[in-house]
Amino acid sequence: MTLSLRLPDGTGGLQSYQLTGTPVAHGTYQPATSRLAFAAAHVVSDPLADNSPGAPAVIDWEHTLGFRRHLWSLGLSVAEAMDTAQRGMGLDWPATQELIRRSAAEAPLRPTSPGSGAAEKQIAVGVGTDHLAAGVHGLDAVIAAYEEQLALAEEVGAQPILMASRALCASAGSPDDYRKVYDRLLGQSTRPVVLHWLGSMFDPALDGYWGSDSLDTAADVVVDLINENAGKVDGIKISLLDASKEIALRKRLPAGVRLYTGDDFNYPELIRGDGEHHSDALLGIFAAIAPAAAAALKALDDGELTKYDEIFAPTVPLARQIFSAPTYYYKTGIAFLAWLNGHQPGFGMVGGLQTGRSLPHLADTFRLADAAGVLTSPELAVDRFRRLLVVGGVDA
Template identity: 80%
Template sequence: MELKLPVPTGLETYRLVGQPVAQGIYRPASSRLAFAAAHVVADPLGDNSPGAPAVVDWEHTLAFRRYLWSLGLSVAEAMDTAQRGMGLDWKATQELIRRSAGEAPDGRIAVGVGTDQLTGPAALDAVIGAYEEQLAVAEDVSAQPILMASRALCAAAESSDDYRKVYDHLLNQSTRPVILHWLGPMFDPALEGYWGSDSFESAMAFVVDLINDNVAKVDGIKISLLDASYEVALRNRLPEGVRLYTGDDFNYPELIRGDDNRHSDALLGIFAAIAPAAAAALKALDSGDLAEYARVFEPTVPLARQIFSAPTYYYKTGIAFLAWLNGHQPGFTMVGGLQTGRSLPHLADTFRLADQAGVLTDPELAVDRFRQLLRVSGVDA
């Protein structure tokens, strides 16, 4: 099977070479906790222009989550992958959380708790109030809270003491252990200097102290800095029983595998794009078959690095693009019009790498849909 794809000199015939990863129903992994941060599907008939309130295709959005659950993955709901702060407004977020939590099997869901209902500058008390409002929604649906990094807090905080005031209050208030969230500025430039320092060592020391002083209220921390050495350094300093959830979409195979000391669990946007491969790799890890684990996972890394390439915050476009190619949504549209966040050549490279990674689950459908994209883009192929 072949098609013509854009290259710097024009169009080039590409022959598909990948063998799709076997589909099936999987049990949740026993050796690792694994969350896929899922995207939302836009209603193609809704006004999802930039700045407009999100109009969500609930049927396909929820069907995608059922698909992830069927593969044994848990769902990290209403995270940055779902376009928090980039198209998904708080009203739609609340509905997303309630609908998704209402279908989640065995509590296999954690939900983002943030401050994105705030508009404009906010004082610390207002930041706390916004977090409290969202925490109440998570607790109302009995979902595990993920205390998301907050743009408003980053803007309002004058020192690490202000972060400590906010997080101590929220951890004391939460009725169940939370997942903390350390998102680097490559994912959101407004989070530069989070935790009160531009130094990783200083920020890490702050986070470790925060966790040690609230250990009964912290299940784990998700770190997304795209630097494996940073993650391992933090992982080795966490108190026993506190999990490190990798958010490193560049280095996840080695981090999840771990070393002689510790391993990372997973809370990853890339798992939404490579869900069959993630399920198969985790099954191999459960059985101790590291060769199979590597065979399945390693080909997905070039794809992940492509999807999360700079500007990294547009990775959501690649997630939705692959969901469309694989038949999980009827059109390549996104809330906020974010389908325009990546160029046609970028998407062509994503297609090639997805094929080579074996995550085009129906290659004929994927080829047909990419040809449609070429035609609507004005490319005669």
């Protein structure tokens, strides 16, 4: 069956496009054994609610949780209530609390080998300070805000991810201020946490995080913090879109502390590793390419490196498109693909963020998703995108 439609060509015109990709086979997978892999999941807005900019978030729970079940069925763990779920861009704290409780209640246990200890849930949750008003706060207020959210993560039995904080970035005057906050939180946590370093391309309000505009100086601060609290740090997730900076930091981590790549441009090589070091994964792009990610990780487990490379290679242009500048609108692309693949009934987002990308941008995303084999039901994807184009004034 030939599937085609007319798409914006980026020059103000239309061009006929015929789908050519073969969807990656969708199977059921066990969690990978060679790497830990988290997909940072988005939220589905309630189409009958007022999810306009500035309004309280109203979530479609059926499809939001259904998408998480989809990720778990592929052997992926879920990174919940992260920036992919629009923390600080439409998802408010009341909705975040309910999201964490509902998702953690459904999270399956990660299989363990005999003698490895108690099984853990396949979920980690974002712990931040986003319920504080914008602006400068005293460090004790920042700590208290973190503590409130940390208590919720521990209550639901999920691994905490100490998210980079806009409030801390606005309030800290030096690296010592960051150390004060993180030392206090790490001392209180009852289990090892994941630290979180989000670059300013993802959130301009985090520019200069860790107390320096120099990434190398900031890395020194992070390494010192981890070395002095290694027993309380499971790993650090960094999203700088710079493979060389990640590799350099990875080499400096103490034994047993993981580097979770958040590099949505260079993830295949970083996860594959160099034979001595590798990165685990905590990625928003994994939500968009979940079947491919699961198949690639299975190939890695089986030692089939050529197959691993072949599966991931066509997903990289798609990832670079979704995360292109302004990078913080990547969430729109994640929701767009979830809608095309039938995981949600409409292309809507809390805060009205579905308007964050243009029709030409989405058309390029569509082409690259086809080439990557991640349009799992091509007929549905064509039908849905054609209807969106028509609403936008395009005769598709």
